[in-house]
Amino acid sequence: MSDFDYRILDDIIHSRVRLAIMSYLMTARSEDFTALKKQLNLTDGNLSTHLSKLEITGYVVLEKQFIGKKPQTTVKLSAEGEKAFGDYLHKLTAMIGNPS
């Protein structure tokens, strides 16, 4: 496929919200659901929808626990997610040229 074939871009990562989530996790590695929601300026529903898509694909892992009586969800970038993001960046750069 040529560099300009849109199919080379992983649509699971490329959607704007999921790209923001994955980009953030590439730096933070893991984050509490509520903090992630604030950082990315998302609603509960929006973040949950996109996280479940990333989780089904294996790119993130959601860990749920109780802190006292309060449920807490931590979102972690998986090794598979990290690799997929690296591949995605490589193909994106091949398409758009090196933006630096």
Place this chain on the structure above:
Amino acid sequence: MSDFDYRILDDIIHSRVRLAIMSYLMTARSEDFTALKKQLNLTDGNLSTHLSKLEITGYVVLEKQFIGKKPQTTVKLSAEGEKAFGDYLHKLTAMIGNPS
């Protein structure tokens, strides 16, 4: 808006097919419709749909003429499109970090 707010990414450009079109035109500047379709591995319908969205937004200009009896459409990147793509790259890099 923080670098990780997905709204900073211009959705007119970010969609995978339109990103491929705009990326190609940033190098080629202008291209014949049929050649563009081949380069990007698209169907007539798919390319037409996305080109009209880019045209309505002012990012590309479509020039139609007859070569002998045959109609020919040339797709040109507009100055506005070039500027929008530059802004888009800048914000994308802020989000995903510099991939080089």
